[in-house]
Every structure is written in structure tokens, then in C-alpha cells.
Amino acid sequence: MTRPATPGTPVRVLICDDNDMLRAALAEVVQAQPDLVLAGSAADADQAVRLAAAVRPHVVVLDVRFPGGGPHTAEHVIRTVPGVRILVFSAYGDHGARSEMAAAGVAGYLVKGITNAHLLAEIRALGAQALAALSRSD
Amino acid sequence: MTGESRTRPAGALAPSETAFTLLVGSVLDYGIFMLDPGGHVSSWNAGAERIKGYRAEDIIGKHFSIFYPPEDIAARKPHLELEAAVADGRLEDEGWRIRKDGSRFWANVVITALFDATGELRGFGKVTRDMTERRAAEQALTERRRLFTHLVQAQELERRRIAWDVHDDSIQAMVAVGMRLQLLADRVGEPFAHELSRLDTSVREAVGRLRTLSFRLQPPGIDRHGLVEALSQHLNEVVGGWGLETSLKHSLAREPAPETAITIFRVVQEALLNVRKHARARAVRVSVASESRGLLVRVADDGTGQPAVTHKLHEHFGLMEMRERAETAGGWWTLHSAPGVGSTVEFWVPDLPTALLDEPLPGAADMVAGRLTVPDHPAVVRHPAVPEPPIAHDSPTAPEGPP
Numbered sequence: 263m264t265r266p267a268t269p270g271t272p273v274r275v276l277i278c279d280d281n282d283m284l285r286a287a288l289a290e291v292v293q294a295q296p297d298l299v300l301a302g303s304a305a306d307a308d309q310a311v312r313l314a315a316a317v318r319p320h321v322v323v324l325d326v327r328f329p330g331g332g333p334h335t336a337e338h339v340i341r342t343v344p345g346v347r348i349l350v351f352s353a354y355g356d357h358g359a360r361s362e363m364a365a366a367g368v369a370g371y372l373v374k375g376i377t378n379a380h381l382l383a384e385i386r387a388l389g390a391q392a393l394a395a396l397s398r399s400d
Numbered sequence: 401m402t403g404e405s406r407t408r409p410a411g412a413l414a415p416s417e418t419a420f421t422l423l424v425g426s427v428l429d430y431g432i433f434m435l436d437p438g439g440h441v442s443s444w445n446a447g448a449e450r451i452k453g454y455r456a457e458d459i460i461g462k463h464f465s466i467f468y469p470p471e472d473i474a475a476r477k478p479h480l481e482l483e484a485a486v487a488d489g490r491l492e493d494e495g496w497r498i499r500k501d502g503s504r505f506w507a508n509v510v511i512t513a514l515f516d517a518t519g520e521l522r523g524f525g526k527v528t529r530d531m532t533e534r535r536a537a538e539q540a541l542t543e544r545r546r547l548f549t550h551l552v553q554a555q556e557l558e559r560r561r562i563a564w565d566v567h568d569d570s571i572q573a574m575v576a577v578g579m580r581l582q583l584l585a586d587r588v589g590e591p592f593a594h595e596l597s598r599l600d601t602s603v604r605e606a607v608g609r610l611r612t613l614s615f616r617l618q619p620p621g622i623d624r625h626g627l628v629e630a631l632s633q634h635l636n637e638v639v640g641g642w643g644l645e646t647s648l649k650h651s652l653a654r655e656p657a658p659e660t661a662i663t664i665f666r667v668v669q670e671a672l673l674n675v676r677k678h679a680r681a682r683a684v685r686v687s688v689a690s691e692s693r694g695l696l697v698r699v700a701d702d703g704t705g706q707p708a709v710t711h712k713l714h715e716h717f718g719l720m721e722m723r724e725r726a727e728t729a730g731g732w733w734t735l736h737s738a739p740g741v742g743s744t745v746e747f748w749v750p751d752l753p754t755a756l757l758d759e760p761l762p763g764a765a766d767m768v769a770g771r772l773t774v775p776d777h778p779a780v781v782r783h784p785a786v787p788e789p790p791i792a793h794d795s796p797t798a799p800e801g802p803p
Contacts, residue, residue: 283572283573283576284572284575286576287576287577287580287583290580290583291579291583294586294587327568353568353572354567374571374572375578375607377582378586
């Protein structure tokens, strides 16, 4: 397991997935990490946008096929939360989904089925970017 | 038939006792009779009696509009048909006519205007054929075609639904299980961690297989790229990945109707799956050729040539499915196996133009190739993207950088 990207400041993670089992598993995985904080979890776009504005996450883990629209959610969250990094975590790895999400401004794209370690490493890397962006703007 | 009356234009139109008149009088398959310039029946033959039910003495002298249904009489069709025959020399029509007993039959009618040497109209020759049976046969064919179209579309829709269910539910659930297993492995330490990792590996292998399944169930994109391109892509991207050498030979006169193309693709897909499972082959050759108003397709491998007949139910089902698909399309399907040489799946399906649905067809000539679009299903809207060929379940895909 890699060390925390920015010692001292935990990375706040918001989880957005409409599948209950997956959301719960993701939440557990995040909560098990000392350097990550589960800031909230959302099952649709409205919830995600509301939560993002309230908890100001550093990293949002987002499904592509998300009720209310994955790309729409990404765009909205990026507009509302300065420095936030969106990490797509999708069952779809096709080109269409990738370019759609890239156009919405996401920072990373992972296909479901990868190891927890890989997912966490990506969350940490994006978390470090978000924290760096925030400290620059301070 | 129509030209013959024109060879006797001059003089009285009354039948003479020649062999020719005898022939015309005796023909049973065609109603051949004459009308005077005003449209009254002036001669009658055995065929006309058989088709229309009137004896000569009942009908001679009656106006020929008696053969038309009321709606045609109201539209002055008999009158207009004679006018057209005078203007153009002849008129051909297909439509409903009425027998003496009031029943309807589907008739092919040719009316020829008969002019004498001075150019004066002397009457009309009329040849009538009863096309009711042919029309019924055409309609049966149209109906069969319609059912086939519906069946193929329903099958494809059902496959897509299953693919989405697998993708959205089964895969997600198993991914969640895998994540929890890894989490647990991190917590419990050895010796359990090792066992849990093995479980997690199995789960992720199963996820990979489900991805493959859901990809296989997806529509092959024939509507966008055509049959040959869809087959070629499948051979390169999927079958090539199994380590089989592939080749595709094609000589198509034209792109087959969409449902025919899907049938061919699905049968070839199943045949290739069979090769992968049983043949222990190095190479597989696929050929598609236009033949006998249809398409002849071969999938030949260089494997063991062991008969693919098996006692495993789901594999037997694959063979049955191939045959059923080909036969439902109105074609045939065979499997030859020669030990040491290989196995060949061969099938032929007719390529009839797809009839426009729910359109009553008076004749085959009116059949129009109609392309159908599968009606939008809510799931279609929810999932605009088609998954790519299965990605290795344990090799993560590189994330995209920030735009």
C-alpha cells in the first residue's frame, strides 16, 4: 500500500454509483484507508451535485452510466468545486464512453474489475493534484 | 395471348369454326372472350365459364361491368379501362372481380382494343386469369417474411436486454464482491489472505467471462458497416484473439436485407464458437457468396474433424440454434466432419427483400425492400455506447490525462 500523497491532509472522496452493492463496497474500501476520508456517497446526479457543493471533495469517483448523466454530473461538479478531480469508475471501457467523459473534463478513467490497490493509487494521485491545486489558489 | 386476336381484325367478330376458335373456346386456364365496342360480352369460352361461373347463354349480351365489385363500378373503372385500352391499344390490370355466385377472385386482366383495317373500333379482346392462389401464396410468403423479420428483431432486442442486465447488474455485483474480498484479504493476514486472493482472482476471471458474454450478445453493428465488415471485424478482433488464423472470402452481389445479414452473422458467430471449443484447429476459413437468390456461407476449420455432436446440453443447443436460425430464414444448414481434415458448417439462406410491414400487397411486383429500425427501448436510451471487445479483466486500462 502506498503512503499518503500529502501527509497530514486527508483526501476527501465522494462516491457516485447507482449500484447499491458497488457503492457500499467502494465506501468500505475508501473508509479502510487512513489517508482517505469518505466525504459522502450519491446514487444519482442531484444527490451528487448537492453533496459535492456541501462537502467539497478532492476526488469524485463517478460512474459513466449514472442516473441523471455521468458527463453532466462531472461538468456540474467541476464548475461547483474548485480543484476537484473526477475519476471515472465504469463498467464500460469503450471509446465512446471515454471520449464523452474526457470532454466533460474528467481527470482519470478506470474500468471496473481492476484491483483495489490500483484504484486507490489513482485516487491518491488525483487527490494530491487536487490538494496541490488548492494550495496554489490559496 | 393478346396478339392473337389482333391477327383477325377485319370482318365480323363472330367466332368461326376454325381450329383456332376451338382452341380458344376450350382453354380452361384463361377466360378469353370478346366485348363489343360498348363493353357488352359477345363471346365466351370454357375458361371464362370456369373462372367466373357464368355459362355463355347467361352472360352474352350483358355489360362486362357485371364482373366488377361495386366500389370499382362507382369509380367508373370498367369504363375507364375500356377508354385506356382504346387510347393505348391494351390495358393490363390486377384486381378483385366478382363471380356469378358473388364471391371474389383476384384477377389479372388484359383488355386489347380491336380495330379493323379502316381504324374503326370493332370491340375488345379480354383475357382473364384467376390469380387468387398465386396471390395467396405471395401473401403467405410476405407473412412468413414479416414473421421472420419480427423474430430476428425480437431475438436481437432480447439479447441486448440480457447484455445490459449482465453489464449493469451481474458484473457490478461481482466487482463489488471482488473488492470486498481484497479488503478482507488486507485485514485478515496469512494464511487466509492468500486464499482470499485466490477467490478474488476467480471472481475477476468470472467478471472477464461475463464481459465477453455481454459483448457477444451485443448487436454486431451490421446496420452501420454491412455484413462483410461486421464479419471481418469479428474475425480480426475476437476470433484472432483466440489464437486462430482466420480468412474471409466474399462475393456478394449486394448487401443482404438486415435480418438476413443478422441471421448469417449469428450463425457464423456460433459456428466459430464451436470451432474454438471443439476443433483444436489452427485456422478457420469463412466464405460468403451470393447464390441462387440467397447467400451460401461456409465456416471451415482444419481441426480434428471429430463430429461436434456432443452430449453436453448447452453445446448441443448451439448446433440446434444454428440450424433453427437458418431454417427460420427459409434456408438450410449442414455440418460435415472428416477426421483429420476438419469440419465445415455450411448453410444457405434466401435473401428476399424485406416486405414493408403491414402493407397489403396486391402483387409481388409491388414488394419494396423496407429497412426496419428496432423501436427505441428505454434501455437503448440509457446505454448509447456499445462495449468494446472484452478487455483483460486484470489489466487495468490506463487513465486518460486531464484534457
